[in-house]
Amino acid sequence: MITEPERFTTQAQRTAVIHLVIPGHEMPKYMDPAIQEILKTLKDQGLSPAGPMFSYHHRRPSDTFDFELGFPVAKAIAPSGRVVNGTLPAETVVRCVYQGPYEGLAQAWPALQDRVREKKYTETGRFWERYLTNPDEVKDPKNHRTELNWVVDSK
DSSP states (O other): OOOEEEEOOOOOOOEEEEEEEEGGGGHHHHHHHHHHHHHHHHTTTTTTOSOOOOOOOOSSSSSSSEEEEEEHHHHHHHHOOBEEEEEEOOOOOEEEEESGGGGGGGHHHHHHHHHHHTTHHHHHHHEEEEEEEEEEOOOGGOOEEEEEEEEEEEE
């Protein structure tokens, strides 16, 4: 299900994002329009993503998800509509890669959380995923790869 988790310290990365606070069950309704809006903004400004799409969650989900959806960029963008500049912060994370359909992420995250707790890392409640494969290019969902990053205290 997931690769062996490893602890990393990430570097800050400039991003173009849309901040969303939405009910979890409505995620499919909001994701694609937001992705298309970000990609259009980048294209209109003569830019392209400098890495895979990500979703950075500011807190554990409750009845809503509070997250930024975006792409890394090489330089700051001119804010347009809902698309603004952001940053994937430098943080200590426990990281693994999940391979399989997106629906399986609901089981992959708890598996990573179990490993974090086994190691007795202090959790922050923040996490992010990077979508390493593009479903337009990798048609078989069992081959989709998603990097999971669980933010932990740096101590």
